[in-house]
Amino acid sequence: MARFIISRFLQAILVLFSVLTITFFLTRLAPGNPFQEDKAIPKHILAKMDAYWGRDQPVMVQYGKQMWNFATLNFGPSFGNKGFTVNEVISMAFPVSFMIGLSGLLFALAIGIPIGILSAVKRNTGVDYSLMSFALVGICLPTFVIGPLLSIAMIKLGWLPALGWETPWVNWILPGLTLGLFYGAYFARLTRAGMLETLSQDYIRTARSKGVSETRVVLGHALKGGLVPVVGFVGPAVAALIGGSFVMESVFQLPGLGTHFIRAVTNRDTPLLLGCVATFGVLILITNFLSDILLAWLNPRHQSASDA
Amino acid sequence: MMPRIKAGLLLVITLALVSCGRESRVDWATRNKILMVGNGSEPKALDPHLVSSVGDSNILRALFEGLVTYHPTDDSKNAPGVAERWESNDDYTVWTFYFRDDAKWSNGDPVTPEDFLYAYERILSPDMASPYASMLYFLKNAKAFNEEKLSDFSQVGVKALDNRTLQCTLRQPTAFFPQVVKHGTWYPVHPPTIEKFGQNDAGLKPMTMQFTLWQRPGNHVSNGAFQLKSWQINKSVVVEPNPYYWDADIVKLKEIRFFPLPNEFTEERAYRDGQVHYTYTMPPNMIDWYRKNDPKHLRLDPYAGVYYYKCNLNVPPLDNVKVRQALAYAIDRKKIVENVTLGGQAPTYAFVPPIEGLYASPQLVKYDPDKARQLLAEAGYPGGKGFPRIDLLFNTQDTHRAIAETIQDMWKKELGITGIGLLNQEWKVYLSTLHDMRYEMARHAWIGDYVDPTTFLDMLRTGDSNNETGWSSPEYDQLLSDAALAPTAEARQKILQEAETIVMTELPFIPIYWYTRTTLVHPHIQNWEPLLLDNHPYKHVDLLAD
Numbered sequence: 001m002a003r004f005i006i007s008r009f010l011q012a013i014l015v016l017f018s019v020l021t022i023t024f025f026l027t028r029l030a031p032g033n034p035f036q037e038d039k040a041i042p043k044h045i046l047a048k049m050d051a052y053w054g055r056d057q058p059v060m061v062q063y064g065k066q067m068w069n070f071a072t073l074n075f076g077p078s079f080g081n082k083g084f085t086v087n088e089v090i091s092m093a094f095p096v097s098f099m100i101g102l103s104g105l106l107f108a109l110a111i112g113i114p115i116g117i118l119s120a121v122k123r124n125t126g127v128d129y130s131l132m133s134f135a136l137v138g139i140c141l142p143t144f145v146i147g148p149l150l151s152i153a154m155i156k157l158g159w160l161p162a163l164g165w166e167t168p169w170v171n172w173i174l175p176g177l178t179l180g181l182f183y184g185a186y187f188a189r190l191t192r193a194g195m196l197e198t199l200s201q202d203y204i205r206t207a208r209s210k211g212v213s214e215t216r217v218v219l220g221h222a223l224k225g226g227l228v229p230v231v232g233f234v235g236p237a238v239a240a241l242i243g244g245s246f247v248m249e250s251v252f253q254l255p256g257l258g259t260h261f262i263r264a265v266t267n268r269d270t271p272l273l274l275g276c277v278a279t280f281g282v283l284i285l286i287t288n289f290l291s292d293i294l295l296a297w298l299n300p301r302h303q304s305a306s307d308a
Numbered sequence: 309m310m311p312r313i314k315a316g317l318l319l320v321i322t323l324a325l326v327s328c329g330r331e332s333r334v335d336w337a338t339r340n341k342i343l344m345v346g347n348g349s350e351p352k353a354l355d356p357h358l359v360s361s362v363g364d365s366n367i368l369r370a371l372f373e374g375l376v377t378y379h380p381t382d383d384s385k386n387a388p389g390v391a392e393r394w395e396s397n398d399d400y401t402v403w404t405f406y407f408r409d410d411a412k413w414s415n416g417d418p419v420t421p422e423d424f425l426y427a428y429e430r431i432l433s434p435d436m437a438s439p440y441a442s443m444l445y446f447l448k449n450a451k452a453f454n455e456e457k458l459s460d461f462s463q464v465g466v467k468a469l470d471n472r473t474l475q476c477t478l479r480q481p482t483a484f485f486p487q488v489v490k491h492g493t494w495y496p497v498h499p500p501t502i503e504k505f506g507q508n509d510a511g512l513k514p515m516t517m518q519f520t521l522w523q524r525p526g527n528h529v530s531n532g533a534f535q536l537k538s539w540q541i542n543k544s545v546v547v548e549p550n551p552y553y554w555d556a557d558i559v560k561l562k563e564i565r566f567f568p569l570p571n572e573f574t575e576e577r578a579y580r581d582g583q584v585h586y587t588y589t590m591p592p593n594m595i596d597w598y599r600k601n602d603p604k605h606l607r608l609d610p611y612a613g614v615y616y617y618k619c620n621l622n623v624p625p626l627d628n629v630k631v632r633q634a635l636a637y638a639i640d641r642k643k644i645v646e647n648v649t650l651g652g653q654a655p656t657y658a659f660v661p662p663i664e665g666l667y668a669s670p671q672l673v674k675y676d677p678d679k680a681r682q683l684l685a686e687a688g689y690p691g692g693k694g695f696p697r698i699d700l701l702f703n704t705q706d707t708h709r710a711i712a713e714t715i716q717d718m719w720k721k722e723l724g725i726t727g728i729g730l731l732n733q734e735w736k737v738y739l740s741t742l743h744d745m746r747y748e749m750a751r752h753a754w755i756g757d758y759v760d761p762t763t764f765l766d767m768l769r770t771g772d773s774n775n776e777t778g779w780s781s782p783e784y785d786q787l788l789s790d791a792a793l794a795p796t797a798e799a800r801q802k803i804l805q806e807a808e809t810i811v812m813t814e815l816p817f818i819p820i821y822w823y824t825r826t827t828l829v830h831p832h833i834q835n836w837e838p839l840l841l842d843n844h845p846y847k848h849v850d851l852l853a854d
Contacts, residue, residue, distance in 0.1 A: 030737075031736075031737045031740060032734070032735075032736030032737045032739065032740050033736065033739075033740055034736070035437075035439070036736060036739040036740055036743060037360055037361075037439055037739065038360075038739070038753075039360060039440070039754075039774060040742075040743045040773045040774050040776065041439050041743075041773075042442065042455075042773050043773075044434070044455055044456070045434075045437050045438070045439065045441065045454075046437075048434055048435060048437035049437040052435070052437055052518060077519045080352065081350070081352070081541055082352055082353035082355065082358055082518060082519065082523070083353055083354070083355070083519065083520070083521065083522075083523040083524065084541065089541055092540065092541050093541070093542065148573070148577070151577055151581075152577065154581070155577065155580050155581045161333070161581060161583065162577055162578070162580075162581035162583075163574060163577060163578055163581065163583070164567075164578065164583055165543055166333070166544075166583070249542075250570075250571045250574060251571075251574060252574075253567070253569060253571075253574050253578060255540065255541060255542035255543040256542075259542055260542070263350070266734065266735060266736065267736070268736055
């Protein structure tokens with residue numbers, strides 16, 4: 001296990017380094033100056049700005065500085081949000097994205113797993129077909145359709161604020177639910193598939209023949225194995241969920257990380273973009289790592305395979 | 309099972325009760341005199357010398373006050389700000405501003421002419437690289453100082469005569485100078501604050517440090533009716549009344565909250581959900597709905613801005629004036645504003661938007677397809693034959709595309725020109741293509757900085773950084789210089805009309821429409837009159853429930 005963890009850690013460093021390098025050079029290849037504006041900025045002012053922010057230095061020097069900043073976990077000032085460092089911008093936005101993502105995940109699990117179990121248990125019945133069609137609709141409806149629909153419904157019903165982050169203790173519900181419906185549909189189908197496979201195993205038949213109650217067979221014996229496909233999917237899904245989503249943030253007006261990601265690209269705000277990429281990269285690596293460990297625990301065969 | 313059902317029922321009842329009794333955000337805000345404003349994008353900075361966008365200046369207008377300030381009902385008028393009165397010499401080249409005794413910063417310090425000198429030196433310093441420093445080029449030698457051709461700031465035309473008097477010496481006669489100093493670039497900054505937070509290890513001048521903590525709540529010192537209370541990125545900027553403001557008694561609002569709502573659909577939903585009193589803009593396709601169903605919320609006000617196509621005169625056949633005229637005469641602008649832009653914009657047959665009582669532009673660029681065809685034939689392209697391919701550049705946005713497609717179609721139908729390509733680019737790429745003049749034709753827009761026709765006409769002067777067409781006319785430049793010396797307002801108007809006639813005959817810019825400000829304004833908002841520049845002075849604004 002220790003070898004597994006160390007090798008994973010070294011791989012992670014290499015992946016992050018490559019991703020940041022590629023991102024840096026891509027932003028330098030992109031045309032457009034971060035400081036240019038609608039009303040033309042005189043050339044001598046643009047040159048001064050480039051000098052102030054170190055953009056006039058050779059590209060390799062800039063690259064070295066950025067990498068050093070990354071190594072010291074200090075991304076420097078943001079071009080686009082003057083007066084704030086990239087670290088500050090990210091630390092303001094990340095808790096919002098984390099809360100939305102986490103609530104989305106909880107909604108998704110709460111919706112998806114029971115539906116998946118029920119479908120598997122009642123397989124090929126009306127219940128199964130209707131639940132699975134519901135899940136298919138959930139997968140097909142993107143968040144930018146569900147989100148505004150829920151938001152408009154709230155304007156009519158007045159139960160919850162339709163959007164915003166002025167009252168976070170209620171504002172997380174709608175975006176969480178939107179993400180939950182979308183991911184929950186996936187979870188439902190994955191749970192169903194996993195459960196169907198497990199329920200046909202010999203040890204389940206043994207348990208049943210011993211007279212164990214059906215509820216205990218399903219929840220006690222089959223569920224652990226049935227969740228393996230879900231856990232494999234949860235890893236990357238969690239990163240996507242808490243890494244912030246530009247669409248969700250735009251629909252519900254949330255001050256999360258996704259907006260910075262997009263704005264950093266359009267503003268050519270290289271330090272902020274690298275900060276976002278690094279944050280997102282670390283998130284993906286951590287969640288994938290955790291889901292690997294969880295998989296190993298759920299399914300010992302998996303551990304020996306990745307240990308080898 | 310029973311307790312669970314009971315709990316469920318209880319939850320539903322509570323939710324229903326909460327929702328029935330829930331006062332909307334704006335009702336709550338009105339009761340507490342908190343103005344909730346949708347304000348476009350997240351501000352780039354809260355430093356008057358680092359910003360240039362409309363949204364940013366909306367916030368800075370609450371925080372700062374210039375020598376002269378905006379009038380609440382008519383922005384061609386001036387209201388006293390830090391200066392209680394001002395006067396000029398006979399030829400409008402030397403302006404003297406007399407400060408009021410009680411003008412104070414939000415920390416209680418008096419606002420002095422020295423603070424303004426400091427601010428003007430800061431914005432004009434080459435090292436500050438201020439994006440909008442050119443607004444101060446009205447001052448004698450300001451341009452040379454900003455371009456590093458002059459290093460001694462004392463030679464720039466501004467000085468403190470004593471601790472209550474500031475004198476500006478201009479590069480040319482400017483009768484409307486008080487209009488100009490209302491602009492955000494002319495706001496003062498608090499020198500001790502800038503110096504304190506500008507300290508750095510690199511040995512750079514604190515004055516011109518761009519990245520400092522002075523803009524933070526708690527550090528920020530301003531001299532306007534409001535002071536900074538909080539700033540959370542992508543969430544809100546909150547300002548509260550400045551207790552030391554000289555006119556604090558008149559301020560009725562207890563707070564203004566500016567929300568960055570860059571997506572117009574989201575913003576409209578926020579308005580309908582009762583979360584903001586005022587929107588920055590609105591989706592064009594919803595204007596009609598509001599007109600029919602909710603007209604008391606909809607506001608369509610004239611706005612001093614013009615939408616036009618720029619021609620690059622270095623690219624044939626656009627170097628031929630007849631070609632430009634043919635293209636301009638073949639555009640049916642009425643069709644565009646009625647079917648595409650939808651926001652009550654005015655089709656324009658001139659460049660400068662009308663300024664009531666001050667300037668009426670000569671309406672020259674009529675829709676005349678016959679004349680257009682004739683001109684194109686005279687230019688050597690009868691029926692569009694042999695017309696080379698040119699691309700029409702615009703930044704990626706639905707409305708720009710729809711307008712470009714409509715015009716492309718009009719040129720095809722009326723003139724037989726088939727070689728017009730549409731080229732959309734992402735914003736920053738579009739800007740560099742435009743500003744480096746690597747385009748053929750490009751969409752552009754201009755919003756006035758002050759209420760005077762020269763805020764539009766000056767950009768076509770030879771060598772102006774916003775000209776970007778390769779067009780140059782010594783006669784035009786001369787007329788603009790003559791206009792500055794005109795003895796009366798009528799004489800000046802006449803000369804400027806002559807100048808605009810040259811532009812609208814030569815057509816380096818092909819005008820399409822004059823802007824309208826399309827917004828949703830909550831009926832609770834009081835004293836929010838239509839203003840040509842849309843610069844509302846917040847100190848007069850009040851909130852009253854119906």
